[in-house]
Amino acid sequence: MSEDSGSRKIQSVEFALRILEYIAQCQSSVGVTEMARAFDTTKSRIHRHLQTLVAAGYLIRNDETERYGVSARLVALGQAVSESFEIASAARDVMRELRDRLGHAVTISQPEPDGNRIVNIMPSRSNIEIAVKPGSLLQFHSSAQGKVTLAFGNPATLPRILQQPLQMTTPYTITDPIRLRAEVEATRRRGWAVAPHEAMIGINALAAPIFDALGGYAGAIAITDSVQFLSEMPSTDQVRELIAAAAAISANLGYRERTAS
Numbered sequence: 001m002s003e004d005s006g007s008r009k010i011q012s013v014e015f016a017l018r019i020l021e022y023i024a025q026c027q028s029s030v031g032v033t034e035m036a037r038a039f040d041t042t043k044s045r046i047h048r049h050l051q052t053l054v055a056a057g058y059l060i061r062n063d064e065t066e067r068y069g070v071s072a073r074l075v076a077l078g079q080a081v082s083e084s085f086e087i088a089s090a091a092r093d094v095m096r097e098l099r100d101r102l103g104h105a106v107t108i109s110q111p112e113p114d115g116n117r118i119v120n121i122m123p124s125r126s127n128i129e130i131a132v133k134p135g136s137l138l139q140f141h142s143s144a145q146g147k148v149t150l151a152f153g154n155p156a157t158l159p160r161i162l163q164q165p166l167q168m169t170t171p172y173t174i175t176d177p178i179r180l181r182a183e184v185e186a187t188r189r190r191g192w193a194v195a196p197h198e199a200m201i202g203i204n205a206l207a208a209p210i211f212d213a214l215g216g217y218a219g220a221i222a223i224t225d226s227v228q229f230l231s232e233m234p235s236t237d238q239v240r241e242l243i244a245a246a247a248a249i250s251a252n253l254g255y256r257e258r259t260a261s
Contacts, residue, residue: 015039016049020058024074024135029067078134087210087219088120090252095122095221098245102238104223104230105130108210108249109138109145111153116145116220130203130225138199141166141180142173144207145220147193150184152209153217158184172197192239196232204230206238208246213254221246 022038023030032050036043050068053059057073088108095106105124109116115137123129132138140146140161150158158181166175174180187193196204207222223230223242230238247257 012049015045016053019046019049020053020074021135023059023068024070024078025133029062029065029069031065031067087249087253091120091210091221091249092122094245094248094252095120098122098221098223098241099124102223102241104225106245107132107145107205107222107224108219109222110219111149111157111217112137115139116143116149119219124225132224139167139169141175142169142195142198144193144195144205145222147184147187147195148207148209148220149217150180151187151193152211169199170197170201172201174198191243192234194232194234196227202226204232204234206230206234206242208242210246210253211250211255215255218250218253221249 018039019035022035032043032046035046035050039046050059050061054061054068058071058077059068059074060071061068087110091108095108099106099122103124103126106122107118108120109118111117118132118134118136118138121132121134138145140150140157150161162177162181166177166180167173168175174183183193192206192208194204194206199205203224204227205222205224207220210218210221212218221242223238
């Protein structure tokens, strides 16, 4: 196989994975035209990759609507990958207990260069589900989880984010660097963060940090619900239960809080 041929095959695999990721992030099935527009390419190119992904069992095609969605096989694969994360395993029982006590959806996320990636979810028991999908990437400045990362994670992340334009997702999103810095400092002082209406109108999240055996920042645990049930100023019970859950997961990872001698 020539070097050019090998390079083309790698590019083809990369593009197929981008399509797979795009569909997985969508809230509903997607059509070829929409994807061609999103990737600024031809419908025939999109269709070829879709056929491959359907044949491999990772996507399903609705013959009536001619739209594509993720398959049960891909969902199972995602769950298997999630289970392999040490933090997800350490958090599972704690997440369930927190969900059962408070009733809200519970998520675990870990930091990446561009935000917090959701690695595990415990859905609420409500008939109306309010939660992000596994694999979703939450922006640092418009999510409670992201603010926790800016407060407790790599110290170099906050200055880097403050130098970039802060994208407005809703009218409530923090786009002022000075205000974001103040919010991060408040998060560091109190040990938790909220983001009411900032990523989506009507939705709030309350997040707290998780630490590993070496005392480093490992990720964030958060509860998510409508502002009707998780207000802009969370209740004492909500904060206490979340902080306790974060401490329990940290302990499961081997973290031991230092005490003054």
